[in-house]
Amino acid sequence: MSPLDHYGLDQHWLTEFEKLSRKTILARVVRVDRGEFDAITDSGIVRATGTGICTGDWVTLDSFRLVATLPRQTAIERASAGTTSDTQVLGANVDTVVVTVASDTALDLGRVERYITLAWGSGAVPVVAITKADSGSVNEELVLEAAPGVTVCSTSALSDGGIDSLTAHLHGTIALIGPSGSGKSTLGNALLGGSVFATGATRSADSKGRHTTAHRELVPTPSSGLVLLDTPGLRSVGVQGSEDAVASAFSDIDELAATCRFGDCAHEREPGCAVLAAVDAGELTERRLGNYRKLLRENAWATSRHDARARREKLREYKQISKSLRQKYAADGRTR
Structure with a gap:
């Protein structure tokens, strides 16, 4: 072999x-x-x-x-947090993206939704792993509400609790993403069956993690046939993919939007808006709808910056071609 x-x-x-x-x-x-x-x-x-x-x-x-x-099948890309249109590729040809949510820190559902959007935008399948389940109290039901259509598993790397259940939902090359201190490296070691990735404790002052992973590295698992990619903790996650990625992460809102009276409903104050009706009925939270709007705006802005950059590069290319042709014609004229 x-x-x-x-x-x-x-x-x-x-x-x-x-x-x-x-x-x-x-x-x-x-x-x-x-x-x-x-x-x-x-x-x-x-x-x-x-x-x-x-x-x-x-x-x-x-x-x-x-x-x-070789042409990539998938790519985990985050948009630049600055004013440029640059993107950073976090991993290529990944089949499953595991979003880690630490049970011993405050639950940030907006961040979970952002990571899931990033995963859907890559072309891979997202899975959420609630880590440190035996040392915290994250409400799994809240995570499920923020991740419709996504498998959510509670795990404990220390006791191996939930590891087999999580592994059953993993396929091919697996990327672990999440903020520092969310248990990515510890979970990775549990999946690998040994201390391969460096780990560290969170700071007691603010419960934030230290960056124990400095590089993105592929490591094959010994028995499950998976390939694991651990990534450094991400302080910021800019979304740049497509509206489809946001729609996948917010599939509940997307389904509601399909029944709005107007096809171009912005879900602000239009009559017959099924999304706003769901908020009024308590079936959808204002927080989730607000984050949905925010990610759509962010994606549109990042896409427009990328398109503007592409237009500038194309114009620069045309100018260079034109300059080369003028020089060629001038040289041809001198030789006649």
């Missing part, structure tokens, strides 16, 4: 690789540093050079140098 088989190799990636030059070798990126990265090949882990890639990418190598990146 090839080492690649333990890192998610299947017929899809073999077919994509066969479309490229056979003078290269197939590899999967397991860790990225500046200008260099570790990749698993048929011969084991190698150190190679190259940029523009992310942990989880499938690539081709030639003499320990990046040649090409």
